[in-house]
Amino acid sequence: MSDKQSLQISGQVFTTHFMTQDISPLPLIAHGVSMICRNEDRFLLVKRGKEPLKGSFAFPGGGVEAGEGGEEAAHRELMEETGLRCDTLRLVDTIDLSKEGLYGKTYNLSIYRALDLSGQEQAGDDAVSLHWLTVEDMLNYPVTVSTLAFARRILQEEG
Incomplete structure (x- = not known):
């Protein structure tokens, strides 16, 4: 159901429809980074204290902030979550993860x-x-x- 509103500008009529009932929001896309840190056969994981996936173990990482590039975000997230710095990094992969629900995100x-x-x-x-x-x-x-899958992949690629 919608309400119609018209506006006349320079002789042209523009009509806009406004929704008057709730509709499900469109899926959101959030950009994030994850940092794989390895020491011999061990990988550095964080126990997450907040959603999404609170209580789970994953590589350090988080959201990319406005105006920030992926590498910059990776360095920042590593420092914020672990206190560690990294001078050299390489992009391993980019993946899409979907979260179902009313306010689902990719x-x-x-x-x-x-x-x-x-x-x-x-x-x-x-x-x-x-x-x-x-x-x-x-x-x-x-x-x-995804953490387990990428740890296995790194072991296979790097030995």
């Missing part, structure tokens, strides 16, 4: 590999704690599907 996630780390580890921002886990260890924790 997360466009750029996954980076930190090739060097420095600094003092300390959980921060929305990371409750930090954990260095092997792929085998990950099977005993609530690790996100």
